[in-house]
Amino acid sequence: MQQDDFHRFLAAEDKILPSAGFSASVMEVVRREAATPLPIPFPWKAALPGMGAALTVLGCILLAFVYFVRTSAQEPNSAAMPAPLLQALQAPIHFGLGWVVLSLLLSLVAMVLSMRLTAASPARIPAR
Amino acid sequence: MSAAEDRADVEKVLRGDVSAFEGIVHRWQGPLINLAWRFCRDRGRAEEMAQEAFLRAYRALKTWRGDSAFSTWLFALATNLYRTELRRIPMVTVSLDAIAEPMDTRTVEGGIEEEQDNQIVRAAVLTLPAKYRDAVVLFYFHEMDMTQAARSLGVPEGTVKIRLFRAREILRSKLRRILAAPHWKET
Numbered sequence: 001m002q003q004d005d006f007h008r009f010l011a012a013e014d015k016i017l018p019s020a021g022f023s024a025s026v027m028e029v030v031r032r033e034a035a036t037p038l039p040i041p042f043p044w045k046a047a048l049p050g051m052g053a054a055l056t057v058l059g060c061i062l063l064a065f066v067y068f069v070r071t072s073a074q075e076p077n078s079a080a081m082p083a084p085l086l087q088a089l090q091a092p093i094h095f096g097l098g099w100v101v102l103s104l105l106l107s108l109v110a111m112v113l114s115m116r117l118t119a120a121s122p123a124r125i126p127a128r
Numbered sequence: 129m130s131a132a133e134d135r136a137d138v139e140k141v142l143r144g145d146v147s148a149f150e151g152i153v154h155r156w157q158g159p160l161i162n163l164a165w166r167f168c169r170d171r172g173r174a175e176e177m178a179q180e181a182f183l184r185a186y187r188a189l190k191t192w193r194g195d196s197a198f199s200t201w202l203f204a205l206a207t208n209l210y211r212t213e214l215r216r217i218p219m220v221t222v223s224l225d226a227i228a229e230p231m232d233t234r235t236v237e238g239g240i241e242e243e244q245d246n247q248i249v250r251a252a253v254l255t256l257p258a259k260y261r262d263a264v265v266l267f268y269f270h271e272m273d274m275t276q277a278a279r280s281l282g283v284p285e286g287t288v289k290i291r292l293f294r295a296r297e298i299l300r301s302k303l304r305r306i307l308a309a310p311h312w313k314e315t
Contacts, residue, residue: 006296009249010268016165018157022175026153026182033183034146 042119062101130155134198141189153182156199160206166265167210168219169254177213181206196279203280211262219254252302256295263291 069090133151140148160181164174185205192201253264262281267288270276278285 006249006299007272009246010253010264011272012246013162013166013250013268015158015162016171016174018161018178019175022157022161022179023150023153026157026179027147027150029179029183030149030153030186031146033186 042115066097131197131199135194138189138192138198141186149182149186152185152198156202157182159199160202163203163206163265163269164210166269167214169250170219173219177210178206180213181209184209200276200279203276204282207262207266207280208282211258215258248303249299252299253295255302256298260291260295260298263288264295267292 073090133155137148137151141152157178160178161174164177164181165171168174168177181202185202188205192198253261255261256264263277266277266280267274270280274285274288278288281288
């Protein structure tokens with residue numbers, strides 16, 4: 001088979017004409033779209049301070065917790081806390097608290113990224 | 129003229145005049161339906177896909193920056209949508225053998241034979257792997273304009289050339305067995 005044969009058959013393509021109501025049908029869909037109210041955007045401006053504060057508090061609690069557990073581990077005879085409670089607090093270190101925190105952070109990043117990507121879809125054009 | 133009309137209509141739509149979009153639909157309905165037709169060979173589905181392409185274009189009109197022709201932007205958007213749609217719901221293809229089988233051997237002469245070969249080649253194109261099929265469809269839709277095909281596909285021209293070359297190789301091997309008629313010359 002020669003290249004010319006492909007050109008001959010594929011270039012000489014039949015054309016189809018749009019149906020009579022196609023244009024009207026498209027415009028109906030477009031008008032409906034235009035009449036649809038814009039989706040309410042997530043109030044990031046209002047939510048960010050609260051989210052920031054919550055994250056800061058959470059970070060402080062985590063840091064305090066890790067500091068406390070480390071201090072207790074270095075001073076096992078410390079009477080500041082009952083032994084069972086101390087063991088319970090030390091357990092997360094043995095079970096890889098760092099990995100748990102890392103996985104939580106990764107989940108958070110993935111969630112934020114997906115929300116960003118979703119929000120990046122084309123904005124709707126306001127109706128007149 | 130069309131480019132100026134497109135720009136004017138887009139500006140009107142962006143200012144809130146939805147009815148100005150009708151001008152865009154009138155000018156581009158034929159090309160968008162025909163492009164979809166080449167991808168799916170189903171008239172009803174082609175119109176559905178073209179309608180969706182217009183709706184997506186309307187939603188994304190703000191993203192057309194005007195540094196390229198409106199048609200380039202519209203074809204790229206439509207091509208992207210059509211390819212996604214075909215991945216989501218693949219078209220029904222018949223085997224090349226079924227097409228090659230003549231219904232009445234007494235009538236397979238002259239024009240009918242030509243038309244049959246034509247159908248076989250087009251059916252073979254639709255059975256190509258998607259990236260080769262898309263290159264062939266876009267290249268011939270844009271009347272063998274490599275630049276336009278590359279823009280619609282969003283890939284460099286060199287990539288389109290390679291894909292076209294590979295597509296022809298695959299088509300040759302597919303059709304060699306079926307189209308053994310004397311007028312099909314082997315190269």
